[in-house]
Amino acid sequence: MKEILGVEHLSVTYTDGNRRIPAVNDVSFTVDEGEIIAIAGESGCGKSTLITAILQLLSPDIADITGSIRLNGQDLASVDPELLRRMRWTDISLVPQSAMNALNPIMSIEEQMKRIMAAHGTMPTTRDLDKRIDETLVMVNIQPRYKKLYPFELSGGMRQRVAIALALMLHPKLVVMDEPTTGLDVIVQRGILMEIRRLQKELGFAVCLVSHDMSLLIELAHTIYVMYAGRVIESGPSREIYRTPKHPYTQGLIACFPPLQGSRKVLEGIPGSPPDLGQLPPGCAFQPRCTQCLDICLAEIPVLEKVSSSRAVACHLYPSQLTSNTGESTYDRIS
Amino acid sequence: MTESHDAPILSLEHVSKTFHSGKGTLIHAVRDVSLVINPREIVCLVGESGSGKSTTANLIMGTETPTQGVVSYRGQNLAQIRTRSAILDYRRHVQMIFQDPYGSLNSLHTVGYTVGRPMQIHHLVPSINRGADQILRLLRQVGLTPPSEYYYKLPYQLSGGQRQRVAIARALAVQPDLVVADEPVSMLDVSLRAGILQLILEARESAGVAFLYITHDLASARYIGDRILVMYKGRLCEEGPAEEVIAHPHHPYTQALVEAVPNPERMGQPEEIIVTPDLNETKVLGSGCPYYPLCPVATAQCQDTMPEWTFVQDQHQVRCFNAAPLSMHHTS
Numbered sequence: 001m002k003e004i005l006g007v008e009h010l011s012v013t014y015t016d017g018n019r020r021i022p023a024v025n026d027v028s029f030t031v032d033e034g035e036i037i038a039i040a041g042e043s044g045c046g047k048s049t050l051i052t053a054i055l056q057l058l059s060p061d062i063a064d065i066t067g068s069i070r071l072n073g074q075d076l077a078s079v080d081p082e083l084l085r086r087m088r089w090t091d092i093s094l095v096p097q098s099a100m101n102a103l104n105p106i107m108s109i110e111e112q113m114k115r116i117m118a119a120h121g122t123m124p125t126t127r128d129l130d131k132r133i134d135e136t137l138v139m140v141n142i143q144p145r146y147k148k149l150y151p152f153e154l155s156g157g158m159r160q161r162v163a164i165a166l167a168l169m170l171h172p173k174l175v176v177m178d179e180p181t182t183g184l185d186v187i188v189q190r191g192i193l194m195e196i197r198r199l200q201k202e203l204g205f206a207v208c209l210v211s212h213d214m215s216l217l218i219e220l221a222h223t224i225y226v227m228y229a230g231r232v233i234e235s236g237p238s239r240e241i242y243r244t245p246k247h248p249y250t251q252g253l254i255a256c257f258p259p260l261q262g263s264r265k266v267l268e269g270i271p272g273s274p275p276d277l278g279q280l281p282p283g284c285a286f287q288p289r290c291t292q293c294l295d296i297c298l299a300e301i302p303v304l305e306k307v308s309s310s311r312a313v314a315c316h317l318y319p320s321q322l323t324s325n326t327g328e329s330t331y332d333r334i335s
Numbered sequence: 336m337t338e339s340h341d342a343p344i345l346s347l348e349h350v351s352k353t354f355h356s357g358k359g360t361l362i363h364a365v366r367d368v369s370l371v372i373n374p375r376e377i378v379c380l381v382g383e384s385g386s387g388k389s390t391t392a393n394l395i396m397g398t399e400t401p402t403q404g405v406v407s408y409r410g411q412n413l414a415q416i417r418t419r420s421a422i423l424d425y426r427r428h429v430q431m432i433f434q435d436p437y438g439s440l441n442s443l444h445t446v447g448y449t450v451g452r453p454m455q456i457h458h459l460v461p462s463i464n465r466g467a468d469q470i471l472r473l474l475r476q477v478g479l480t481p482p483s484e485y486y487y488k489l490p491y492q493l494s495g496g497q498r499q500r501v502a503i504a505r506a507l508a509v510q511p512d513l514v515v516a517d518e519p520v521s522m523l524d525v526s527l528r529a530g531i532l533q534l535i536l537e538a539r540e541s542a543g544v545a546f547l548y549i550t551h552d553l554a555s556a557r558y559i560g561d562r563i564l565v566m567y568k569g570r571l572c573e574e575g576p577a578e579e580v581i582a583h584p585h586h587p588y589t590q591a592l593v594e595a596v597p598n599p600e601r602m603g604q605p606e607e608i609i610v611t612p613d614l615n616e617t618k619v620l621g622s623g624c625p626y627y628p629l630c631p632v633a634t635a636q637c638q639d640t641m642p643e644w645t646f647v648q649d650q651h652q653v654r655c656f657n658a659a660p661l662s663m664h665h666t667s
Contacts, residue, residue, distance in 0.1 A: 042524040156384075185383035185551050190595035212525050216597040242599045256525045258532075258558035260581060260596055267558065269529025273494045 001032035003073070004174050004206045005054070005092075010067035012046075012053045021278045023049040025230040026067075031174060036200060036207040038221035038238065040214055040253065044274050046230040047210045048097065051176050054208075055094055056084055072173070089120045090170045097178040099163030103151040109137075109162055110147040116169055132169070140165045140195055157188035161195065168199065176208045181216070193220060215257045218242045226250050229275050229285035232304055236311030246313045248290050284316065292317055342409065343371040344512045344545055345395060345429070350404030352390050364390040366569040367404075367641075372513060375539055377546045379556035379577065381592070382566035388549045391566070392515050395547065396431055397422075427457045430506040434518040436498035440490045447486040450474065450504045457509045470508075476541070477504045477534055496527035500534065507538055514538075517549045532559050553596055557581045562650075565589045568625035570641070575651030585647050585658040588626045593661075624655070632657040 012024040023046045031037050041047045052058050054069055056076055069076045071092055076084070096102045104112055113133045117123060124132070134144035140161040151159055160180065167175050180196070181189040197220065200207055211217055217224055218238045226234040226247065234247040245251040252270035272289040275281060281288050283298040290297065296316045304314040352365040365387045372378050382388045393399040394406055397413055406413040408425055416425055433439040440449055451463035451470045460466025467486075474482035477500040490498055499519060506514050516535065520528040532555060538544045550556050556563050560577040565586065573586040584590045623638040624630070630637065637656060644652045647660070 042526055186553070186595040187383060187591055189597075193597075213597065214525070215599050218599040219597050252526060254599075256529050258529075258554045260554050260557060260593065260598065261600075264558060264578070267529035267532060269533070270526035271530075273496055273527060274524065 001034070003030050004033055004035075004071070005031040005208070006068075006070040006073075007054060008068045008070075010050070010053060010069060011065070012049050012058065013064045014049075014062055015064060016062075019278055022280075023063075023230050023277055024053060027225075027227075027230075027232050028067075029225055029232070029235070031206045031208055033173070034200070034204045034206055035223065036209060036221045037223045037225065038209045038211065038217040039225050039227060040211065040217050041227035042212050042274050044229075044277060045227040046277070047227050048178060049230075050227070051094075051178060051208065051210055055088070055092065055176065086120065089116055089167075089172060091172055092174045092176065093167040093170070093172040095163050095167045095175065095177040095180050098182070099180065100156045100159040100184075102163055103159060105151050108148055108150055109154075112162075113147070113166060113169060116166060120170055136165045136169050137162075139168065139199060141191075157184055157192065160184065160188075160192055164192070164195070164199075168203070168205075171203060172205060174206045174208065176210070178210045179212075180209070182211070182213075189216075196220070214253050218254075226253070229280060230277060231285070231314060232312075233286070233315065234311075234313045235304070236308075240311060246307065246311070246318060247286075247315045248292050248317070249286050252289075284314075341374075343373050344409060345547075346371040346407050347391075347394070348405045348407070350391075350394060350401045350406060352387075352394060352399060353402045363569050365394065365401075368566075368569075368571055369404075370564060370571070370574075372545050372547055374512065375543050375545055376562065377535070377539060377548055377560050379548045379550060379560035379563045380566060381550060381553060381556050381563055383551055385568070386566045387569040388566055389517060390569075392431070392517050392547070392549055395429065395515055397425065423457065427453075427509045428512045430509065430511040430514045432499075432502050432506050432514060432516040432519045435522055436495055436502055437490075437522075439502055440498055442490050444489070445486065446474070446479070446488050446490075446493075446501050449501060450508050453505060453509045459509060473504045473508055474501075476507070476537075477501070478530065479504070494527075495523050496530065499523060499527075499531055503531070503534055503538070507542060507544065510542065511544060513545045513547065515547045515549070518551075519548075520555065521550070521552065528555070535559060553581060553592055565592070570625055570654070572624075572626065572655065573653045574644075575648065575653075579648060579651050583648075583651075583660045585651075585653040585660055586626075586655045587630045587632055587657075589653075590661045591629075632659070 008028045010024060010027045014021040014023055027050060029037065039047045039050065053065055058065060071087065110133060113136065114129065117129055133147060137144050137147060142158060142161055154162065181192050209217065209221055221238050224235065224238045224241050225232045226249065228249050234241065234250045241250060242254065245254050255268055258267055270289055275285055283300055284302050287293050287297045294316050302314045302316050304312050306312045307318050347368055347370050350365060350368045354362040354364055356362055368391060380388050380391060390399060394401055400414060408429065416422055447470050448463060450473055451466050454460045454466050454469065455463050460469060471482040471486065474485055479485040479497060479500055493501065520531050523531065535546055536559060539546065548556065548559055557577050563575065563577045563580040564571055565573040565588065567588045573580060573584065573589045580589065581593060584593050622641060624641055627633050627637045634657060642654045642656045644654055646652045647658060
């Protein structure tokens with residue numbers, strides 16, 4: 001399949017005086033046409049920084065960005081600002097975090113949609129424009145007569161749908177969604193997820209979904225990248241990750257959700273709390289919370305290595321073929 | 336404590352709360368709700384936002400007074416608790432944990448003060464300093480170890496999960512009978528939620544505290560709860576043992592809730608038909624069932640008449656004319 005987005009060795013380091021905070025560290029992934037990929041992780045794992053970097057929204061004054069980001073084969077770092085401006089919404093669009101509060105409160109829905117068309121589309125006739133607005137709203141299951149309303153007159157779920165409508169207006173090839181359903185009720189969330197899936201099938205755009213809710217991501221996404229402390233620590237097809245999570249953190253994340261069926265077993269959770277990105281522990285960043293920690297974990301940062309054709313994991317428990325002959329017996333488990 | 340351990344700690348009898356909106360219309364936040372909470376019981380009140388769960392919590396905490404009906408604590412009508420000492424006594428026995436641990440702790444007070452102050456107010460310790468041992472024990476109990484390290488910390492030095500632990504310690508400090516916990520984990524990182532739920536279960540085991548756990552997350556309600564009460568638009572619509580309600584929901588709304596929970600087991604399977612509300616239409620509620628406009632099995636009588644409770648199983652009851660069981664499709 002054709003690649004839409006290619007991220008290679010992307011690192012983002014925030015600089016604050018003398019403090020350097022590595023928020024994203026050597027992250028690589030690709031999104032193909034019509035694919036839904038998910039970035040999973042908790043607060044402070046760098047997932048929001050990653051997508052703001054991809055969208056070229058980070059100022060070089062506060063962050064050092066290395067690595068490359070290709071959209072449709074074009075390196076975004078070398079694209080001039082005017083072209084970049086045009087690419088936004090038409091090639092790549094964003095449904096921001098807490099999208100329900102991201103709408104302009106003093107502008108009607110219709111007006112906000114018109115502004116996007118005026119700034120990015122070839123301005124069609126008023127008649128065509130009205131038609132496009134109506135079509136887009138119908139697409140996200142909102143009746144066109146609501147377009148004259150202001151955001152405060154809509155419910156949270158409806159505002160979320162409007163934010164998705166805005167992102168889809170110009171038929172982008174890639175839609176980035178940052179926690180698209182956080183803060184919504186389960187039933188409303190279900191409605192929006194079904195909407196996303198239906199639209200994605202109809203229109204064939206690719207989705208890059210960011211969330212902490214593993215059970216939701218597993219249900220919706222094709223491929224999952226799990227992030228911890230700025231690094232991708234595991235990746236693979238969502239079904240495989242769910243059935244056989246390899247990294248102890250992924251195992252923990254999946255075990256965190258109490259099941260709706262089966263026996264009520266004791267939930268372990270993950271001990272401790274996510275690390276401060278400015279003061280990472282030595283070795284593997286997950287090491288202080290890990291129950292399967294080895295000696296080597298305290299000393300060396302594990303690299304993301306393939307463990308099968310489709311999966312990769314960054315954990316010393318899964319030594320790569322090159323080192324496993326010598327490495328495995330040398331280190332005994334601590335716990 | 337000398338109270339009988341068989342009688343309910345708290346009961347609501349046909350409680351309604353009506354608010355007046357500016358335009359002269361009435362908002363029925365809670366309608367005809369009856370419930371009991373027994374000692375050592377964890378009761379889960381489940382519903383979406385706007386269903387009246389938080390108003391119910393406020394009615395129990397005494398920050399709202401019911402328009403109709405009676406809230407009673409150990410048989411005593413809350414509305415008749417008037418004297419300062421009696422109010423203080425009620426507040427001691429019924430505590431609350433809030434959703435947002437970033438807003439519920441005074442940012443100028445140390446952890447030790449926050450936990451010790453209620454003990455001092457309720458004369459459980461002569462002063463905060465002299466209660467330090469008890470405070471440290473509580474901090475250890477809620478997993479803030481070593482406790483001496485946390486005693487002088489201020490909220491900004493703590494993570495969200497640690498703050499929520501402080502809030503729980505504060506609630507448990509006065510040895511309450513009942514703690515009302517309003518969405519206590521929804522603002523926390525997923526990896527920390529299990530720890531907090533575990534803490535609630537432990538508090539029930541060790542101190543015999545009962546909980547009213549308010550949530551919209553069915554999975555955590557099933558995990559933690561003895562009983563589940565499902566609320567929709569101010570009315571209770573289903574009630575029963577936690578496992579039973581989730582495995583065999585009878586009310587169409589409960590069924591929609593259960594189906595809506597993200598379920599990894601469902602991946603790759605064909606999309607099921609589930610009821611998603613048409614968010615564009617909020618009909619004015621008449622005297623009938625509030626779920627009538629969205630209900631797939633509604634009949635004419637649902638529009639005008641609110642169904643009475645009917646038992647579908649021992650202890651499992653539902654308010655629906657057309658209740659029918661829905662078993663989970665994917666039992667493993």
